[in-house]
Amino acid sequence: MNRTQAALHALPSDLINKLCKSKATRLSLKQMYTLGRHVLESKNQGALVIPAVFLHQELPIRLSHALKMLNSNMLPINMSDMPNFQHIARSYLEDISMVTQMPKPSTPKLEEEFTDLLRNLEQRHKIKILAISRGFRELMDKLQSEHAGNNYDPSCNPLFYQNGKGWTIDPEADKAIQSFFNRFYSINLGTRLLIGEHLALHDRGLNLIQRLNPLSISKVAIRDAQKVCATHYGQPAPSVLIHTPNPDISTTYVEEFLHRNIYELLKNAMRATCETHLKAGTPISLGMSPVSSGTASKSKLPPVKLVLVDGGEDVTIKISDEGGGMALSEMDKIWSYVHSGNSSNLRQFPNPTQTTGTAIKNATHPADSMSVMGGLASEAKDYLDLPLSGSGHGLPLARLIARYFGGDLSLISMEGYGTDSYLSLYRDDDHLENFPEVDEEMADEVDVFVNELLEEPSSSQGSSNFSNQQSTPIAKQVEGVTAF
Template identity: 75%
Template sequence: MNQTYAALHALPSDLINKLCRSKVTRLSLKQMYTLGRHVLESKNQSALVIPAVFLHQELPIRLSHALKMLNSNTLPVNLADMPNFQHIARSYLEDISMVTQMPKPSTPELEEEFTALLRKLEQRHKIKVLAISSGFRELMNSAMQQPDYNSLFYDNGKGWTINPEADKAIQTFFNRFYTINLGTRLLIGEHLALHDRGLNLVHRLNPLSISKRAIQDAQKLCAAHYRQAAPSVLIHTPNPDISTTYVEEFLHRNIYELLKNAMRATCETYLNNGSPVTIGLSPASSMNKATASKSKLPPIKLILVDGGEDVTIKISDEGGGMALSEMDKIWSYVHSGNSSRLRQPSTMVQKHEKVIEEAPKTTTIITPFQPSAPNTSTLHKSDVSETNMVLRAVVHPADSMTVMGGLASEAKDYLDLPLSGSGHGLPLARLIARYFGGDLSLISMEGYGTDSYLSLYRNDDHLENFPEVDEEMAAEVDVFVNDLLDETSRGSQQESSV
């Protein structure tokens, strides 16, 4: 009997239905910070029982919301027919079963057992997010094989390009799915940090010190990539002692992402065969000259301001900017990273092999507390018919994580990824910024440079931006679970007869 089948039959018949229709309990930064401080200051392991009991109740609801998204019909291609996504959906069912079958962690001993399960769930989540990357490649590859017969692409006269409505549907789906996973992982990560490391992820922090560390990390990566000094970063702030309640890794990851983009744009604009060139832009400002490095490139400027409602970080570069028509694409999961290379001559669509070669490269999915890795798509090849766009997975009696487990060895921290082409950096950075009421926006001047604005909402009572999933999606999960019960039952019967 495989693990998915066992997990399904261990659950009460109506539990998934109830979980899918339950509302999540949204938390604020203030609540997370206050509870974390209480646990740390008590210096008593029994204090962890309170957050453990909450997680025991809350995690199955959040996991079921992710399951609902995977079985939704909001995408132009049915994800339920994609083998990778089927394995991921089964994995969520197994996770729900493991949490709900464990006794409520109402004692320190049971809390220890529950925390051990959280460590396992954290690792399983890492594999699932990597598999999502592979599944997205699978989705795009299958559609690219016969663009004449699907709604994803159209020929605009210059080649095949993504249909704007399909791109919008993909954007909506992944925004919601990644936001659900972002919040779920934050809760798991917070509890593990309190239990294993004696610290809370949400705390009072100084954005200036985080910015300085992000600058050093981005400059190190940029210098290694271009083999010369990275652009200097000039910092200006009227108040160096700004503090706010936030998640340190959220802030560092976003500033680091924006600085990487600014440094890359600057270097690509000014460097020719490894040597600085001049294209007539204005000279560097005299502001903060003491912080400039040996680089001859125009400096990047970081301005940190403490407003009444927001803490805002502005990062400005002279990296050539972007055309207005290209601005929407920077938030697209289809166009971001290496996946921007979608267009190809229509004549190339005639041969299967050439379509595979020209399909978008694998996109790397990166979320806070969740490293990812490039080029994982080759680990899962879909069985695609050249005359039929519908993909069907063969249900094998095996644990879903065994099927996806090879991906775990490919995991890398976001700091270890290359300077460019590693995936959905900006779309995910905006989701992170918006999760507790902030935002991320860009303004670009083609021919000059780009300004990025990262805002942190100072009101730490603002609740998580956790998306609701409608009743129609919950009904689709019921169909999925019932079908899966039938399929896994048949698979187990076949295995027994062999």
């Protein structure tokens, strides 16, 4: 038995079940921002003990909820039986073991050791999330290839059905898949944010939740989207016209979340504009009167428009394009984890930049914008350095991010003309995380699932070093941390 297996078997037999039935302590932007400012203003390394102790208690609960989702029956296809998903589930179990067997980080020295563990968890989780997305896309590609042949038996897997024009996914199955990924990604989004916040405080002396100026972040996102667009099409990207009655708008939010969502919408708008108006290398006019930006533009394409408005309850960003729009029947598909990667109307720019410096460099399938969950603690925005095509999870994830603290993302499209995207940020920074509630029925099934994982031989790949960790009982269920 290797060290990883020994550490897993050292877990109390009923621990995972107890964690799965425990409720996560949901936090607000205001709570995280206030604690972050307290840590930074104290200029005392000992101040990091407070969030570290909270994370030591909270992370096992959140990790167990992610593990629980991998054993859920929410999917019409049994993904939990796939070797790739079993390996990922075992990795979550290893993460829980690592955290629970660490001593409570109640001193600056123990906090340093715990932070080293968090750095390890951050990298492991980045790879796990990308593997989930990539594995699902590979599975769907395999099923679609089978359905395209003559040997498909619909009684074996009712995921697809014949609609008279060919095989298409069952709408109820599509909704079930969307529900699964929405819950799974939301759990991991919140967990990654907590880890990223602590590492940012410890390593970089800043907190991720800040008072932001959306206009400044929009300008950076515009430059980033134009750069990848121009590289892909070999000519200047569409210009972007900005309209706002108040350039000094501010709100409490996560900078990377906001940049990532604005970038995603701009990228799609520019892609649609180029695809619609560049035919045989010649721009096509829709017969619209040009809008003057007051500045010269090298691009002859219709501009993308960004409107930023400061409302009483929300800060709203509208991004409009003249990219041809989508049919009404296609609108629901943009939020589908099955359809969005395959629709010709939803193609995304492949980024020519090669991935470097991470284990994802050797991935056999293009990574996608799920990588936003892997870069929160570092200055680099990973989703700008990875190919943005492949799984098609860009827009569904963008809406999850928007909704996580009470905002929203919606699209209105006019087929034959263009699309308007509305990104709303909820002003109430007391709004708690949109962390999925505990499902008691799913928790009851986890014991059998965990025992099966422990009985199977564990791959040495990705195993963690537990040699310097001490075995201690898990802290009691979190009752609340007043410092947040």
